[in-house]
């Protein structure tokens with residue numbers, strides 16, 4: 001379904017070039033659920049953005065359904081069946097929940113009854129939300145759920161979710177997992193890629209990929225990877241953790 | 251009532267009118283009244299000294315509407331029209347105005363509507379005004395509306411003013427005076443394109459305790475168009491005043507936003523917000539990941555913004 005070949009992504013910072021992703025090779029097969037995990041700042045979101053076309057790799061190639069999509073626009077990739085739920089959902093002015101779902105479905109008009117079922121699937125009481133604007137008046141968890149509902153409506157062949165569980169309360173967690181499982185069941189041959197730190201999501205993966213310091217550090221089934229995960233460190237550079245309270249927080 | 255097809259199209263744009271409206275109405279086409287109706291509670295009387303009408307709404311009139319659309323399809327026509335609205339105590343009415351100019355000729359067509367509202371105690375008015383221009387002629391479509399609102403105690407006036415397409419040149423002047431407990435809510439939506447110019451001037455005086463004024467403008471300037479938003483809200487009593495100008499610029503559009511506040515009373519609470527910028531890149535990106543082209547995404551974002 002998707003193949004990343006020697007993908008690198010570099011940015012310029014004050015010290016010169018900085019490698020965010022370094023020669024990443026990854027294949028995602030049709031019908032599989034892959035979970036990408038790893039420390040903060042490891043490069044997971046960057047990888048997802050490169051797949052969706054939001055970011056262009058510095059070098060390397062991306063193949064999707066056998067076609068080289070490296071130079072393809074975001075729009076064309078979306079039309080070929082790639083869907084992407086952002087880690088931080090975008091806010092608008094005036095665009096309503098129903099509009100986003102309609103656009104995701106690629107239809108000119110959409111009845112609110114139709115739109116409602118997608119909201120219900122992510123545990124939102126549809127009538128309260130359908131006509132609300134997708135703006136800062138929605139809570140973080142609400143925005144996140146709407147982002148997921150939008151991607152369900154899109155029915156992509158490859159759906160990429162960037163930390164879908166972030167901000168979603170514990171009670172809804174099981175529902176979220178059911179959402180992924182029924183997506184797999186109902187969109188035939190579709191692949192799902194989820195970026196997550198949650199063990200319960202890792203447990204439903206066919207394959208777990210650990211991204212750390214811009215490389216794929218580990219890859220394998222749940223049983224192989226889970227035991228290795230505890231005690232890994234964060235890529236966010238800390239200059240020695242300080243016990244604030246010992247030093248006197250006043 | 252005989253209207254040409256073009257006139258009918260323009261009427262549909264500015265007043266959502268597809269047939270003769272119910273209730274009171276006055277339809278003005280090319281400088282003349284082509285249809286008029288008064289009701290038991292709403293009387294429409296032509297003015298004698300100047301062109302225009304008086305609209306008298308009896309106290310306590312509820313759930314009634316007045317439609318007063320204007321259509322100009324004759325190139326080169328220029329007119330000033332004076333309409334006065336007297337809204338009786340405790341009435342609650344909808345007033346739909348609107349002006350559409352279709353200019354296929356080479357001469358400028360211009361409509362200057364001077365509307366005055368005298369809103370008595372505890373009356374409520376919802377006023378909707380749409381401006382629209384069409385036609386391929388090189389003559390300009392010019393609209394210079396002047397609106398004056400005099401609000402008595404406890405009255406409410408909600409104004410929705412929309413100009414989305416085709417008007418080449420507009421200077422909109424809105425002036426309001428509020429007594430105690432009066433509430434004025436203005437929502438302006440404006441889009442300019444080509445070489446159009448639109449200027450909006452607001453002057454609001456809140457003179458009575460508990461008065462509230464809220465002027466909100468959402469605007470988009472595309473191509474080489476130019477917009478100016480000047481809002482002066484003065485709080486002369488313990489009151490609340492707010493103005494907001496939120497704009498998107500595209501292409502080589504220019505917007506000048508000058509929200510001004512004046513507090514003449516220590517208990518006047520006044521605030522304003524103004525923001526101008528291009529469409530946020532991440533909004534475009536999001537819609538493109540749903541399969542829209544950049545242009546389609548732009549349209550959706552603007553349509554939503556101006557809704």
Ligand SMILES: Nc1ncnc2c1ncn2[C@@H]1O[C@H](COP(=O)(O)OP(=O)(O)OP(=O)(O)O)[C@@H](O)[C@H]1O
Nearest residue numbers: 011013020038039040041042043044045046047087
């Ligand atoms: N355009 C950019 N310019 C500079 N640095 C960048 C840019 N994009 C990403 N980075 C950096 O690259 C690293 C990887 O970022 P990324 O968002 O991919 O991490 P992540 O694995 O998703 O982390 P998290 O778990 O916190 O979401 C971070 O250190 C980030 O600051």
Ligand SMILES: [Mg+2]
Nearest residue numbers: 044045046087
């Ligand atoms: Mg991330």
